Amino acid sequence: MKTSLFLIILVLTSLSMTSCTSSNSKEKDAETTNKDTASEKKDKDGKEAEITEIPVNIAPAERGEISAFLEFDSILETESAVEIYAESNGLITKILAEVGDPVEAGQLLAQLENEEQEVNLRESLSRYKHLQSKFKRTEDLFERNLINQQEYDTEIFDLEQAEINYERSRIRLEDTLIRAPVSGIISKRLTQLGERVTASKKLYTIMNPDELFAQVNIPAQHMLSIQKGLPSEIVSEIIEGISYQASVKLVSPTIDPSSGTFNVKVVVDNNGSMPIYPGMFVNVLLILDTKKDVVLIPKSAIVHEGERTYVYKVEENLAHKIPFHPGYANTDSVESTSGIEEGEQIIVLGHNALKDGAKVKIVSEAYSAEKTQETVADEPAEG
DSSP: OHHHHHHHHHHHHHHHHHHHHHHHHHHHHHHHHHHHHHHHHHHHHHHHHHHTSEEEEEEEOEEEEEEEEEEEEEEOEESOEEEEEOSSOEEEEEEOOOTTOEEOTTOEEEEEOOHHHHHHHHHHHHHHHHHHHHHHHHHHHHHTTOSOHHHHHHHHHHHHHHHHHHHHHHHHHHTTEEEOSSSEEEEEEOOOTTOEEOTTOEEEEEEOTTSEEEEEEEEGGGGGGOOTTOEEEEEESSSTTOEEEEEEEEEOSSOBTTTTEEEEEEEEOOOSSOSOOTTOEEEEEEEEEEEEEEEEEEGGGOEEETTEEEEEEEETTEEEEEEOOEEEEOSSEEEEOSSOOTTOEEEEESGGGOOTTOBEEEHHHHHHHHHHHHHHHHSOOOO
């Protein structure tokens, strides 16, 4: 009996100790798990803190000049495009000008065979000089009444005919010499050495690149805004970053009923040797108004949300979203009419993922810091 009671007590004691050990183990495991979870959470929070700094690029708002303009596509033309034709029949014996050559008015471009014309000129000149000398003697005789009026008139007639023949021979010789009627640049050569040409055969084309213009058709609602002398600009897509000053020369007083537009001729100002030529496609900007000393921001800073526009400005590494009220604009910049002061830092890149009040990191500063860390890491340790 006593032995049985002792065994029961022993079993109960053993179960109690096992339960306590298991409970302590669970508490320790839970503690360890909680510590690990807290550590993971701390690491995660640290990473999240790094992610919240959104990299952006900024540009300062600056004061400058900006214009309101109308823009149209057109093709450059030239006022002076002269076609040169042969004035005589004959063989081309000399070619003295090529395409692209600058030439002056009167400069010799080509020559036809002209031996016969030269002989005729010498012959007519000789006869003319002979009759000039003869007429001097005849005139002396007439003054002394040694010849009658009829003989005197005949001598005058012969001298005049000799002069006419001489001039005709000179012109025929000159017709064999192809000269530039105006100054400019050879744009076409339509003959070649050894070719036999006839009168009225086209030989050359000369154009003057200093007299360029563009014609544009403008909607009728702008007719009161366009006047002769209005300042303009010519921009070519082929030559980037360069614009040419121009002005309105002619404004058509009538509106085309089929298109509802009126024609305007814009002349490029002459500024020496310009790298633009007739036939080039250009953009014509008619400047309606110009504002000076206004606040400008880059066009890339603007964020569109429906019909409203916003920009983000940076203060103490925080992005602040503010409504943007635009004024005049061009291809690069926009006028700010209110809300932005000169010198304020405006986000121009990275604003698509931003929210008002977000923490940001300036890309250039971050880049410099990374480079500094890399340089330090690459340096060998002392000792």
